[in-house]
Amino acid sequence: MSNIIETEGLSKQYGSVYRVKDVDLSVPEGAIYGFLGPNGAGKSTTLKMILGLAKPTAGEITVFGKRVNSKNRLENLKNVGSLIESPSYYGHLTGAENLRIFQTLRGVPKQNITEVLKIVRLENQQNKKVSQYSLGMKQRLGLASALLGYPKLLILDEPTNGLDPAGIQEMRELIQSLPRKFGMTVVVSSHLLSEIDQLATRVGIIREGELVYQDSLTKLHQYSQQHLAVRTMNNEVTKSFLSQNGVAWEAQDDYLIIPQMKDSMIAEISKVLGQNNIGLVRIEERKKSLEDIFLELTGTAVSL
Amino acid sequence: MSAAIGMEVLKTKGRKIWLVVAVMMAVQLLWAGWAISNKDANDLVQGWMFFLYQFPMLNCIIMPVIAAVVASRLSDVEHKGQTFKLLETIIPAPRIFAAKFIWGSIYMLSAALGQLAIMIGMGFVLHFGGPVPWGALASYLFFTLVVSLTIYAFQQVVSMLVANQMVPMTLGLVGGFIGLFSMFFPQGFQKLILWSYYGVLMQVGMNWDEATRATDFYWTGIDWVGLGLILIFFGLIYGIGRTLFVRREV
Numbered sequence: 001m002s003n004i005i006e007t008e009g010l011s012k013q014y015g016s017v018y019r020v021k022d023v024d025l026s027v028p029e030g031a032i033y034g035f036l037g038p039n040g041a042g043k044s045t046t047l048k049m050i051l052g053l054a055k056p057t058a059g060e061i062t063v064f065g066k067r068v069n070s071k072n073r074l075e076n077l078k079n080v081g082s083l084i085e086s087p088s089y090y091g092h093l094t095g096a097e098n099l100r101i102f103q104t105l106r107g108v109p110k111q112n113i114t115e116v117l118k119i120v121r122l123e124n125q126q127n128k129k130v131s132q133y134s135l136g137m138k139q140r141l142g143l144a145s146a147l148l149g150y151p152k153l154l155i156l157d158e159p160t161n162g163l164d165p166a167g168i169q170e171m172r173e174l175i176q177s178l179p180r181k182f183g184m185t186v187v188v189s190s191h192l193l194s195e196i197d198q199l200a201t202r203v204g205i206i207r208e209g210e211l212v213y214q215d216s217l218t219k220l221h222q223y224s225q226q227h228l229a230v231r232t233m234n235n236e237v238t239k240s241f242l243s244q245n246g247v248a249w250e251a252q253d254d255y256l257i258i259p260q261m262k263d264s265m266i267a268e269i270s271k272v273l274g275q276n277n278i279g280l281v282r283i284e285e286r287k288k289s290l291e292d293i294f295l296e297l298t299g300t301a302v303s304l
Numbered sequence: 305m306s307a308a309i310g311m312e313v314l315k316t317k318g319r320k321i322w323l324v325v326a327v328m329m330a331v332q333l334l335w336a337g338w339a340i341s342n343k344d345a346n347d348l349v350q351g352w353m354f355f356l357y358q359f360p361m362l363n364c365i366i367m368p369v370i371a372a373v374v375a376s377r378l379s380d381v382e383h384k385g386q387t388f389k390l391l392e393t394i395i396p397a398p399r400i401f402a403a404k405f406i407w408g409s410i411y412m413l414s415a416a417l418g419q420l421a422i423m424i425g426m427g428f429v430l431h432f433g434g435p436v437p438w439g440a441l442a443s444y445l446f447f448t449l450v451v452s453l454t455i456y457a458f459q460q461v462v463s464m465l466v467a468n469q470m471v472p473m474t475l476g477l478v479g480g481f482i483g484l485f486s487m488f489f490p491q492g493f494q495k496l497i498l499w500s501y502y503g504v505l506m507q508v509g510m511n512w513d514e515a516t517r518a519t520d521f522y523w524t525g526i527d528w529v530g531l532g533l534i535l536i537f538f539g540l541i542y543g544i545g546r547t548l549f550v551r552r553e554v
Contacts, residue, residue, distance in 0.1 A: 051393050054553040077393050088390035090381050092318055101311045105394045145390065
């Protein structure tokens with residue numbers, strides 16, 4: 001599968017501070033790429049650089065296999081729809097008039113307006129002034145603007161920001177339907193792990209401008225595999241015993257964390273500990289949550 | 305480019321920008337009527353010169369206000385709706401800048417034509433003396449337009465770069481007043497101030513006799529240096545302003 005977006009050493013520096021540093025993004029065709037990170041981690045800056053709205057300090061951006069420069073930027077963006085930070089709109093005009101402006105400037109057929117209004121379910125509110133729209137409706141109008149040219153790539157920066165739970169659900173369903181219905185590749189950024197978890201097929205996690213994880217969501221879930229937490233009357237002796245028998249361990253508070261293993265093996269360990277007068281007082285099954293992994297990767301509290 | 309200009313027209317729907325131009329023209333009409341009302345038949349012999357002297361002075365304040373309001377009204381919709389970040393992924397930033405300038409210029413041109421119509425209309429109605437100075441009126445239109453578009457370009461740059469529209473509006477008003485008062489200062493000083501150029505390019509001079517308290521108008525030559533300078537100002541403001549707009553990150 002080819003990559004729709006590839007960045008290499010992408011960096012953005014303001015003064016001496018790196019907002020984005022050496023980011024190597026790869027977004028495969030047809031994927032819903034979840035770009036995850038805490039607020040201020042550099043998600044929007046990265047996406048703005050891909051769209052040419054911010055100039056990289058260093059690095060290369062390749063979109064649709066073509067290296068992006070100031071000359072071919074707009075030509076490349078003909079196949080890209082975007083919604084950055086918040087929806088762009090003219091509040092004094094109606095939804096349909098807003099779309100007419102962007103449709104005319106994009107040079108796409110007029111009938112696309114009716115179609116995208118249907119996709120985002122705004123056809124009944126199209127003649128209402130956008131200033132009277134709710135935030136959710138404005139977000140949907142923003143998505144409609146991005147969809148006008150039926151782009152191959154859709155870049156959505158925090159599309160559910162400020163929406164109520166029903167709005168979030170609706171937006172999520174809309175985004176999920178796009179690759180299936182129109183063969184689009186979608187990059188969606190968020191600071192909400194739960195949102196990306198429900199949406200994305202591939203994930204990139206950014207922390208303080210650096211990409212700390214990039215792979216499939218399935219692999220990220222593998223990090224959350226089960227393990228065992230053991231507490232004994234003498235953890236020090238237990239540590240040597242486990243090491244002698246080739247069992248990996250990790251001390252955590254009063255517990256020793258060991259990998260998941262067969263019941264027979266656990267029974268054996270328990271028996272040997274008993275024979276050595278080491279009382280086994282706790283044995284628990286534990287599972288790292290996705291939040292724990294996110295916390296480990298980003299080093300910050302999860303915005304959930 | 306025509307699509308971009310067409311969309312600028314659509315964006316002004318319901319914004320009542322023409323009302324601003326109309327109100328300012330009404331002010332100019334009322335002022336011209338009041339100024340000419342106390343003139344007798346002897347004064348009206350110099351009626352054309354009187355208007356070609358008075359209108360540029362009034363323009364120092366009228367046109368900068370129109371320029372500031374129009375530029376602000378055309379730009380604030382983009383700031384309010386954060387549309388630049390979307391527009392710049394669709395069309396080149398220089399085209400956005402040019403389309404706004406062209407559409408804004410239409411308002412400035414209309415205001416200049418409106419003034420000309422007021423002058424010619426009143427001249428015919430009140431039977432000003434001598435033949436109609438078509439050449440001087442055409443030059444007046446040209447000079448008014450050159451200065452107004454330069455001021456408009458300045459206002460557009462500030463309005464597009466600064467989200468808070470109080471900044472360009474204040475600059476426009478302050479500039480207009482400085483332009484008006486600079487007419488009391490030497491020509492060399494006037495040429496340093498953008499808003500003074502309505503006066504710099506004035507084609508009529510005035511003698512005032514302190515003893516008789518009579519005024520006498522006379523034709524002056526065209527200030528070619530002044531014209532050259534304002535054209536340079538225009539090029540610089542448009543060029544630098546457009547570069548700043550294109551280079552800024554949204």
